[in-house]
Amino acid sequence: xxxxxxxxxxxxxxxxxxxxxxxxxxxxxxxxxxxxxxxxxxxxxxxxxxxxxxxxxxxxxxxxxxxxxxxxxxxxxxxxxxxxxxxxxxxxxxxxxxxxxxxxxxxxxxxx
Amino acid sequence: xxxxxxxxxxxxxxxxxxxxxxxxxxxxxxxxxxxxxxxxxxxxxxxxxxxxxxxxxxxxxxxxxxxxxxxxxxxxxxxxxxxxxxxxxxxxxxxxxxxxxxxxxxxxxxx
Numbered sequence: 001x002x003x004x005x006x007x008x009x010x011x012x013x014x015x016x017x018x019x020x021x022x023x024x025x026x027x028x029x030x031x032x033x034x035x036x037x038x039x040x041x042x043x044x045x046x047x048x049x050x051x052x053x054x055x056x057x058x059x060x061x062x063x064x065x066x067x068x069x070x071x072x073x074x075x076x077x078x079x080x081x082x083x084x085x086x087x088x089x090x091x092x093x094x095x096x097x098x099x100x101x102x103x104x105x106x107x108x109x110x111x112x
Numbered sequence: 113x114x115x116x117x118x119x120x121x122x123x124x125x126x127x128x129x130x131x132x133x134x135x136x137x138x139x140x141x142x143x144x145x146x147x148x149x150x151x152x153x154x155x156x157x158x159x160x161x162x163x164x165x166x167x168x169x170x171x172x173x174x175x176x177x178x179x180x181x182x183x184x185x186x187x188x189x190x191x192x193x194x195x196x197x198x199x200x201x202x203x204x205x206x207x208x209x210x211x212x213x214x215x216x217x218x219x220x221x222x223x
Binding site for chain 2 (some may be wrong): 004033035040041042043044045048058059090092097099100101102103104105106
């Protein structure tokens, strides 16, 4: 897992509740990413960060926000969870953009 | 719309055979084309990658072929083994940040 830890690994939550997923890295990667993985869609980028407090939207950012207050931590928040956000979420990190990205083990989120 | 289109969705190959997975992209600004391998319950891991200034890259049994004019690239797995059974994703990246993935190919290598 190249020093990338996601927590929790599994979560079941109710519709309308806020949820925060955490990604922690130990290798001093500059870039960090949040993807969601759904059958037939591959991995879709939600948000990414290119430095502390520097973030930008990906292709499926609606309903999600992120924060990066330290190099090692990148948080993904679902402000009000919906059933369409049931998915497997992956955090990734890289030293530079457009280079090898290292992925965490994933978080399986179920919104009921 | 998906900026990187991958085919086939699934592939079954006999042990020792050649596995071929294809990807096509639309954005000519893409300048980095990796392939990732994912085993069940794990995160994807980089397998091999290419940049558009070369037409082919080989690492062991894995080869990327790249056709810039056709905006296509493919992964060839020679002498496929049961341990290669996994889901493979192509991807493309530009502007040093945004990486777009294909939908994935589930490869099964039969012994």
